[in-house]
Amino acid sequence: DAGITQSPRHKVTETGTPVTLRCHQTENHRYMYWYRQDPGHGLRLIHYSYGVKDTDKGEVSDGYSVSRSKTEDFLLTLESATSSQTSVYFCAISESGGGRAEQYFGPGTRLTVT
Amino acid sequence: ILNVEQSPQSLHVQEGDSTNFTCSFPSSNFYALHWYRWETAKSPEALFVMTLNGDEKKKGRISATLNTKEGYSYLYIKGSQPEDSATYLCASYNNAGNMLTFGGGTRLMVKP
Numbered sequence: 661d662a663g664i665t666q667s668p669r670h671k672v673t674e675t676g677t678p679v680t681l682r683c684h685q686t687e688n689h690r691y692m693y694w695y696r697q698d699p700g701h702g703l704r705l706i707h708y709s710y711g712v713k714d715t716d717k718g719e720v721s722d723g724y725s726v727s728r729s730k731t732e733d734f735l736l737t738l739e740s741a742t743s744s745q746t747s748v749y750f751c752a753i754s755e756s757g758g759g760r761a762e763q764y765f766g767p768g769t770r771l772t773v774t
Numbered sequence: 775i776l777n778v779e780q781s782p783q784s785l786h787v788q789e790g791d792s793t794n795f796t797c798s799f800p801s802s803n804f805y806a807l808h809w810y811r812w813e814t815a816k817s818p819e820a821l822f823v824m825t826l827n828g829d830e831k832k833k834g835r836i837s838a839t840l841n842t843k844e845g846y847s848y849l850y851i852k853g854s855q856p857e858d859s860a861t862y863l864c865a866s867y868n869n870a871g872n873m874l875t876f877g878g879g880t881r882l883m884v885k886p
Contacts, residue, residue, distance in 0.1 A: 702863065702876040703818070718873055750817065759806040759867025759874060762820035 664766040683751030692734040696747040780877035797864030801845035
C-alpha cells in the first residue's frame with residue numbers, strides 16, 4: 661500500500677469554524693490531490709498540487725484553500741465551514757501529472773459540519 | 775468539466791456469472807482513461823490506466839477495453855466472485871481540463 665495517511669479520520673465541527681485536514685505521504689510523489697465524495701457525485705477534485713508551493717484549483721474549489729510547504733504534506737483548509745461541506749474527503753498522490761499516472765488514495769476523512 | 779457517465783449504476787449477479795459495465799466520456803481532447811476498484815470502507819485502488827484507442831488491459835479475471843474515437847470503455851469481469859463486490863469507478867483525463875473527472879461509479883454485488 662502507498663504510504664498515505666490522513667488526519668483526522670473523523671471530525672465534527674460547527675458552521676463558521678475553520679477546519680484543516682492534513683494529508684501526509686511517504687512516497688515522495690510530486691503530485692497531490694484533494695477530492696470530496698458525495699452521494700450521486702462520485703469523486704470531485706477540490707485542489708491539487710504539482711510541487712512544493714505549487715497548487716491549482718479543481719472542479720469544486722470555492723470555500724477551500726490548500727497549502728504545500730513540504731513534499732510530504734498537503735493541507736486542505738475550510739476557512740469557514742458550512743453544512744454543504746459535510747462530506748468524505750480523500751487525498752491522493754501520483755508520481756507524475758498529465759493523467760497517465762495512476763493515483764493512490766488515502767483512507768479518507770469524514771467531516772460533519774453541524 | 776467533463777461529463778463522464780457510467781452504467782449501470784448498480785448490478786447484482788450470481789457467483790460465477792460474467793459481467794460488464796460501461797464508461798462513457800467525451801472523445802475530444804482525450805488523453806487517458808482510468809479504472810479504479812473501491813471496496814466498502816476502503817480507498818479506491820487503481821486497476822488500469824489506458825491511453826490508446828483499441829487498448830485492452832487485463833488483470834486476472836478483470837479486463838478493460840478502450841474506444842477513444844467514440845468515447846467509451848468497457849470493464850469485464852469473468853466468473854464473478856463475492857470478493858469482486860465493490861464500486862468500480864472510471865475517470866477521464868483530457869488536455870483541456872488538466873484533471874481527472876470521475877464518473878458516478880457502478881456498484882457490483884456478487885451473491886454466493
